[in-house]
Amino acid sequence: MALCPVCKVELEEKKARGVSTVRETTHYFDSKTCKKKFDEQPEKFMKDDGKGSMKTIE
Numbered sequence: 001m002a003l004c005p006v007c008k009v010e011l012e013e014k015k016a017r018g019v020s021t022v023r024e025t026t027h028y029f030d031s032k033t034c035k036k037k038f039d040e041q042p043e044k045f046m047k048d049d050g051k052g053s054m055k056t057i058e
């Protein structure tokens with residue numbers, strides 16, 4: 001299973017409506033809208049995912 005970084009919904013990779021690879025990490029999206037949002041501001045959504053990097057607090 002994968003997690004949509006935009007709306008935090010779990011989905012199966014093979015059912016993903018979109019895929020983006022940023023910094024060698026592949027992200028799967030449950031909708032094209034989510035992919036579009038992510039592609040516009042990948043940093044914004046990747047912050048929440050950064051368990052090891054807590055330095056990005058604004």
Ligand SMILES: [Zn+2]
Nearest residue numbers: 004007030034
């Ligand atoms: Zn989503």
